[in-house]
Amino acid sequence: MLATYYKIVLLIFNVGLTDFNIFMKKYTYYLFTCLVLVFISCSSDDSETATDDSALVIGTYSLSEINVNVAQDVDEDGTASNNMLDELDCLNGTLTINADGTWDLDLVELDITSVTGDFYAIRCGRTNNFTGKWTFQSSVLDLNASNFSAMVLNSSVLIEGVNEDLPGVLNRKFVKQ
Structure with a gap:
């Protein structure tokens, strides 16, 4: 040689x-x-293999919070709250993340109408069912749907940061069952 x-x-x-x-x-x-x-330039160039952490997000989640930016006393009990689940018993939602890459969400909509200033008429709307395919990378769940923002998995809680002021919502939180 x-x-x-x-x-x-x-x-x-x-x-x-x-x-x-x-x-x-x-x-x-x-x-x-x-x-x-x-010889140095021809050394092995194996990079770390990416780990598939999608198993962390698979499961069923219950809606635990729908937060708004200005506390409201919708149920007129004298205590205002930013979490509308504390104010309206009719609000609920179940998000299911399936291992086959699909998801399903049953969600009671929040119907918000501006009254005056920081006061809003807030009530439960209709129940909707949403479905689709999801991706999960670096603790971020993307439902690939235009009506939902990406969600961050923090331990067993999925947080969707909508970041809208009233009459919109700041965020939704789903707790893994």
Whole structure:
């Protein structure tokens, strides 16, 4: 193999055999360095394999919070809350994340109408069923649906950050069952 390198050097630099010995004495260090660099650059380049953590998100979740930016006393018990589940018993939702990459959500909508200033008429709307396919990467669940934002999995809680002021909602939280 070394003889092959000598032949290549002779051809590239077009030197005779007598000049070759002088050439080798003069440039041995540089050739050795080039050889080392070639072997280093050809080392294994295996990167870490990505782990599939989608099993963490698979399961059934119950709606635990629908938060708004201004606390409201919808049930008129004298205590205002940002979490509309504390104010309306009719609100509920169940999100199921299936292992086959599909999801299903039954959700009672929140019907919010502006009255005046920071006061709103808030009541339960109709129950809707949503379905679709999901992806999960780096603790973020994407339902791939235009009417839902990506959700972040924090331990056993999925948090959908909608980030809308009233009459919209700030976030929804679902707790794994």
